[in-house]
Amino acid sequence: MGKLLVEKTPIDGVLILTPAVYGDERGYFTETYNENDFVAAGITCRFVQDNQSRSRRGVLRGLHFQKTHPQSKLVRVLEGEVFDVAVDLRPDSPTYGKWTGVLLTADNHKQFFVPRGFAHGFLVLSESATFAYKCDDFYHPEDEGGLAWNDPTVGVEWPIPSDMELLLSEKDKKQPTLR
Numbered sequence: 001m002g003k004l005l006v007e008k009t010p011i012d013g014v015l016i017l018t019p020a021v022y023g024d025e026r027g028y029f030t031e032t033y034n035e036n037d038f039v040a041a042g043i044t045c046r047f048v049q050d051n052q053s054r055s056r057r058g059v060l061r062g063l064h065f066q067k068t069h070p071q072s073k074l075v076r077v078l079e080g081e082v083f084d085v086a087v088d089l090r091p092d093s094p095t096y097g098k099w100t101g102v103l104l105t106a107d108n109h110k111q112f113f114v115p116r117g118f119a120h121g122f123l124v125l126s127e128s129a130t131f132a133y134k135c136d137d138f139y140h141p142e143d144e145g146g147l148a149w150n151d152p153t154v155g156v157e158w159p160i161p162s163d164m165e166l167l168l169s170e171k172d173k174k175q176p177t178l179r
Contacts, residue, residue, distance in 0.1 A: 004037040009100040012093070013115040014086050015041065016102050017074075021109050030109055032076065033134070043113055045072045045136035052078075052132045055124045059167045060158070062121015063087055063147040063175070070116035072136040077104040080129030082122040083159050087147060087178075090117040097178055099156045119147050123158050146175035153178045 003020030017038075021030045031037075038044075055061065063085065065071075075084060085101040102112050104122075114120050122131065147154065149172060160166065 003031075004034070004041060006041045009086075009102075011086065011088050011095045011098060011100045013113075014088075014100055014118070015043070015113040017041065017111040017113060019109060019111070032111070033074070043072075043074075045115075047074065047134040047136050049135045049138055050132065051135065051139075052130065054128060054130045056128050056167070057124055057126060058164050059124045060121065060149055060172065061169070062172065063119035063149055063151075063154075063156075064121060065089060065119045065145045065147075066137070066140060066143045067145045069137050069140045069143050071139075072116050073114045073120055073133050074111055075104065075114065075120075075122075075131065075133040076109070076111040077106050078130040078132050079106050080124065080126035081105040082124050082126075082129050082131060084112050084122045085120065085156055085158075086112070086114040087119040087121075087154055087156070088117070089119055093117075097154055099154055101156070119145075121149060123160070125159065125161075146172065148175045148177050151177040 005018040007016040019030045084104050087099045088095045
């Protein structure tokens, strides 16, 4: 099929990808990953692990990274709606400490490519969301790192509705700031 819309973000290497979706009265079909299309978009990493999570409204996961075993991630939403964020942690990058984000929904079929060297997190906006992601390195629990979700230096503009109660893990409540 080979139809993939590639949108660059303000941060080099972070991409928003929208596959072609073919639908009719029966439903739809979409090709969520095709190595040829991704290589043409400049994504040449080899994915080695797929993960899936389900979270309820108000869950904020992140901002996470691995210290010595960084991972590129290709993320998408299978059900629901999330606001997804990448923070540039590459020390020599002109956008170090900057963030970019995208609304991912089951209906818009967008995917977010987050290369190595970034912290990643998301906020669930719908009643629940099922989130899937491919990684190009294996998870190493002893190698976890994180940033405070509300780090004023980074300044992520999370779209938190006034009636939303944030749900954070104990680990995410204690993450350090970038400084």
